[in-house]
Amino acid sequence: xxxxxxxxxxxxxxxxxxxxxxxxxxxxxxxxxxxxxxxxxxxxxxxxxxxxxxxxxxxxxxxxxxxxxxxxxxxxxxxxxxxxxxxxxxxxxxxxxxxxxxxxxxxxxxxxxxxxxxxxxxxxxxxxxxxxxxxxxxxxxxxxxxxxxxxxxxxxxxxxxxxxxxxxxxxxxxxxxxxxxxxxxxxxxxxxxxxxxxxxxxxxxxxxxxxxxxxxxxxxxxxxxxxxxxxxxxxxxxxxxxxxxxxxxxxxxxxxxxxxxxxxxxxxxxxxxxxxxxxxxxxxxxxxxxxxxxxxxxxxxxxxxxxxxxxxxxxxxxxxxxxxxxxxxxxxxxxxxxxxxxxxxxxxxxxxxxxxxxxxxxxxxxxxxxxxxxxxxxxxxxxxxxxxxxxxxxxxxxxxxxxxxxxxxxxxxxxxxxxxxxxxxxxxxxxxxxxxxxxxxxxxx
Amino acid sequence: xxxxxxxxxxxxxxxxxxxxxxxxxxxxxxxxxxxxxxxxxxxxxxxxxxxxxxxxxxxxxxxxxxxxxxxxxxxxxxxxxxxxxxxxxxxxxxxxxxxxxxxxxxxxxxxxxxxxxxxxxxxxxxxxxxxxxxxxxxxxxxxxxxxxxxxxxxxxxxxxxxxxxxxxxxxxxxxxxxxxxxxxxxxxxxxxxxxxxxxxxxxxxxxxxxxxxxxxxxxxxxxxxxxxxxxx
Amino acid sequence: xxxxxxxxxxxxxxxxxxxxxxxxxxxxxxxxxxxxxxxxxxxxxxxxxxxxxxxxxxxxxxxxxxxxxxxxxxxxxxxxxxxxxxxxxxxxxxxxxxxxxxxxxxxxxxxxxxxxxxxxxxxxxxxxxxxxxxxxxxxxxxxxxxxxxxxxxxxxxxxxxxxxxxxxxxxxx
Numbered sequence: 001x002x003x004x005x006x007x008x009x010x011x012x013x014x015x016x017x018x019x020x021x022x023x024x025x026x027x028x029x030x031x032x033x034x035x036x037x038x039x040x041x042x043x044x045x046x047x048x049x050x051x052x053x054x055x056x057x058x059x060x061x062x063x064x065x066x067x068x069x070x071x072x073x074x075x076x077x078x079x080x081x082x083x084x085x086x087x088x089x090x091x092x093x094x095x096x097x098x099x100x101x102x103x104x105x106x107x108x109x110x111x112x113x114x115x116x117x118x119x120x121x122x123x124x125x126x127x128x129x130x131x132x133x134x135x136x137x138x139x140x141x142x143x144x145x146x147x148x149x150x151x152x153x154x155x156x157x158x159x160x161x162x163x164x165x166x167x168x169x170x171x172x173x174x175x176x177x178x179x180x181x182x183x184x185x186x187x188x189x190x191x192x193x194x195x196x197x198x199x200x201x202x203x204x205x206x207x208x209x210x211x212x213x214x215x216x217x218x219x220x221x222x223x224x225x226x227x228x229x230x231x232x233x234x235x236x237x238x239x240x241x242x243x244x245x246x247x248x249x250x251x252x253x254x255x256x257x258x259x260x261x262x263x264x265x266x267x268x269x270x271x272x273x274x275x276x277x278x279x280x281x282x283x284x285x286x287x288x289x290x291x292x293x294x295x296x297x298x299x300x301x302x303x304x305x306x307x308x309x310x311x312x313x314x315x316x317x318x319x320x321x322x323x324x325x326x327x328x329x330x331x332x333x334x335x336x337x338x339x340x341x342x343x344x345x346x347x348x349x350x351x352x353x354x355x356x357x358x359x360x361x362x363x364x365x366x367x368x369x370x371x372x373x374x375x376x377x378x379x380x381x382x383x384x385x386x387x388x389x390x391x392x393x394x395x396x397x398x399x400x401x402x403x404x405x406x407x408x409x410x411x412x413x414x415x416x417x418x419x420x421x422x423x424x425x426x427x428x429x430x431x432x433x434x435x436x437x438x439x440x441x442x443x444x445x
Numbered sequence: 446x447x448x449x450x451x452x453x454x455x456x457x458x459x460x461x462x463x464x465x466x467x468x469x470x471x472x473x474x475x476x477x478x479x480x481x482x483x484x485x486x487x488x489x490x491x492x493x494x495x496x497x498x499x500x501x502x503x504x505x506x507x508x509x510x511x512x513x514x515x516x517x518x519x520x521x522x523x524x525x526x527x528x529x530x531x532x533x534x535x536x537x538x539x540x541x542x543x544x545x546x547x548x549x550x551x552x553x554x555x556x557x558x559x560x561x562x563x564x565x566x567x568x569x570x571x572x573x574x575x576x577x578x579x580x581x582x583x584x585x586x587x588x589x590x591x592x593x594x595x596x597x598x599x600x601x602x603x604x605x606x607x608x609x610x611x612x613x614x615x616x617x618x619x620x621x622x623x624x625x626x627x628x629x630x631x632x633x634x635x636x637x638x639x640x641x642x643x644x645x646x647x648x649x650x651x652x653x654x655x656x657x658x659x660x661x662x663x664x665x666x667x668x669x670x671x672x673x674x675x676x677x
Numbered sequence: 678x679x680x681x682x683x684x685x686x687x688x689x690x691x692x693x694x695x696x697x698x699x700x701x702x703x704x705x706x707x708x709x710x711x712x713x714x715x716x717x718x719x720x721x722x723x724x725x726x727x728x729x730x731x732x733x734x735x736x737x738x739x740x741x742x743x744x745x746x747x748x749x750x751x752x753x754x755x756x757x758x759x760x761x762x763x764x765x766x767x768x769x770x771x772x773x774x775x776x777x778x779x780x781x782x783x784x785x786x787x788x789x790x791x792x793x794x795x796x797x798x799x800x801x802x803x804x805x806x807x808x809x810x811x812x813x814x815x816x817x818x819x820x821x822x823x824x825x826x827x828x829x830x831x832x833x834x835x836x837x838x839x840x841x842x843x844x845x846x847x848x849x850x
């Protein structure tokens with residue numbers, strides 16, 4: 001059974017397995033950091049950045065760390081969805097060969113579960129890396145080194161998660177991976193004879209607003225009842241974030257609707273209609289980009305603080321560069337999945353696409369429509385996310401001109417990079433776009 | 446007999462292979478302005494391939510296609526695309542409409558791609574839908590249309606930019622007898638009124654009987670004494 | 678007249694007795710009424726008179742007379758001329774068309790040419806009818822024209838299928 005699952009997983013392509021492993025590793029590492037933060041006593045024996053040092057805020061930071069896993073889980077969802085149709089076909093072929101539905105489901109779970117487990121274990125490395133990059137300085141050490149107030153010490157070094165806590169995290173991450181895998185195959189009709197994607201024709205509904213309303217309702221209560229403040233604050237923030245994320249498909253749908261009416265060009269019309277017809281993948285990707293923007297803004301604020309307090313230790317600069325590098329990588333992945341989605345929708349209707357080309361649409365027209373679709377999904381939320389992220393942590397920052405310049409630059413650079421990523425990704429999927437519009441798809445005989 | 450001087454769209458000795466299968470082995474055909482030509486033959490005879498080469502969508506390995514006397518090979522990709530947008534109209538058997546767009550937007554597409562104004566394109570599209578008896582379908586999506594209705598929308602899209610030649614590949618092939626008759630009538634009368642030529646690939650004799658003349662394709666070649674003064 | 682031609686077509690495949698000729702005819706047209714011996718012999722005598730058929734040999738071995746008939750060179754020419762002529766399109770029974778097509782396809786000589794020429798005639802007639810139909814407004818008249826068109830179409834389709842059958846299965850008795 002396991003050998004078959006392994007073969008299946010390999011058949012799915014190394015890149016997908018690798019992506020799943022990477023994502024789960026980061027999630028696992030972040031969860032371990034959160035556990036460590038929870039283990040810190042009220043008065044820890046090391047020095048931290050005030051986000052962690054202050055026990056009142058610490059709860060929020062821990063929660064924020066856990067929230068950080070959400071965009072990565074979104075990424076994981078995208079990664080698993082990549083090539084899901086092909087994977088389902090393989091599983092359907094197995095059913096045809098005689099496997100029971102239970103066996104097939106097990107295989108499917110193993111196919112995602114094994115890389116998730118490996119990622120979960122690798123999370124220890126990620127945790128170690130984060131500790132190294134952003135570890136606190138214990139008072140014992142500080143006595144020998146000069147005192148620095150506001151360095152980016154975020155990860156506890158004096159406490160370590162116990163073995164059973166580590167095991168729990170690995171288990172949780174594996175289960176999360178399997179759950180995401182199961183979610184990705186939802187909506188696919190699988191029979192031994194073939195796989196078709198069941199079109200969810202129902203437009204997305206704005207349930208997210210309920211969550212936002214709830215969050216808004218709770219906020220004053222939390223403010224007034226001091227005892228509830230940390231837990232209540234966390235719940236509010238959680239509701240708000242989940243609310244916004246779940247609203248993304250609805251927003252995409254509404255924006256698309258608006259734009260179809262007011263589109264002036266063929267490419268805008270095509271892009272906007274795609275947004276209305278299939279808003280969910282676009283909304284999800286948009287939410288992920290928003291989250292990336294959020295983290296980017298926050299990181300820019302923290303980096304600005306480094307400049308502000310003149311703590312330009314190469315060590316921290318390198319750490320922040322790594323963080324921004326990871327953000328860039330995540331952005332590239334999300335935008336890539338967006339581009340793949342747009343080309344997949346062209347490939348799903350080859351005749352229609354080929355007919356469009358035959359009727360006089362050039363490759364440039366097709367690619368422009370794809371770029372518009374991706375950009376409309378990604379760029380506005382990149383802007384929103386980075387603005388919110390900068391605002392959220394900006395108040396902690398020691399304001400110097402360099403710091404402000406840094407944050408403003410980031411405000412511009414993040415959306416610009418998103419746009420660039422869209423252009424590059426669409427260009428990279430050109431071979432598939434060409435295949436979708438090929439004249440051979442028009443032959444009837 | 447059509448000479449190349451009169452021919453609006455012509456194919457000269459086309460050779461086209463797909464992998465190891467030779468679809469066309471030296472096929473020639475010419476279409477004069479305003480005439481309706483039926484291209485018939487058994488499945489696999491190469492008639493669809495011939496049509497697609499005439500439309501400038503497939504590039505033959507040998508031989509050439511001329512439009513208004515000019516060889517398509519001499520045109521750049523952009524010019525070929527423009528030609529397909531403006532001068533030629535293509536109707537397929539099924540599946541050519543964009544599923545996300547409403548019928549009226551589907552019909553307006555060629556005009557929008559030519560960068561015409563949205564409102565004007567919409568008006569023109571509605572006009573053609575009315576001409577084809579499909580005005581009440583304007584706001585429907587292709588998924589909601591029956592085969593015959595979708596084909597009428599497709600015909601409207603082929604005609605909206607006022608092409609000189611309409612190339613139809615088994616336009617009624619997927620339809621039942623009655624809808625097929627209606628679509629064919631709509632296509633031919635609209636084309637006639639617009640003065641456009643029609644090249645109709647079909648395996649249906651009754652459809653062929655609606656054309657001015659018939660050209661039979663067999664084994665990648667034109668069968669019989671269809672002689673063309675191929676003077677260059 | 679075309680019964681004579683069918684018999685000439687059978688003789689073109691080789692000399693045969695009168696009895697064999699009747700059997701061959703009945704096998705080829707199983708849907709039609711069986712040919713009476715009288716018809717066979719009267720057709721044969723007519724053909725002999727016109728010099729299109731001759732007696733090849735006569736055997737008498739105590740039983741009924743068995744005369745073998747054969748096609749003359751004249752007969753062959755007449756047969757080819759008949760096959761080269763197209764049948765008019767229309768007439769619902771189209772018995773003559775069926776007889777000629779069967780003979781032509783079996784003999785195999787220029788079957789492609791035969792089909793092409795006949796198809797052109799049928800299509801031309803269909804084209805006329807279509808044009809007629811377009812001028813006419815009355816639904817009843819259109820329906821009547823439709824009927825003829827559909828039957829002509831049926832004949833054409835049958836011709837194509839017949840040719841394909843003969844081509845793939847070769848000569849089948």
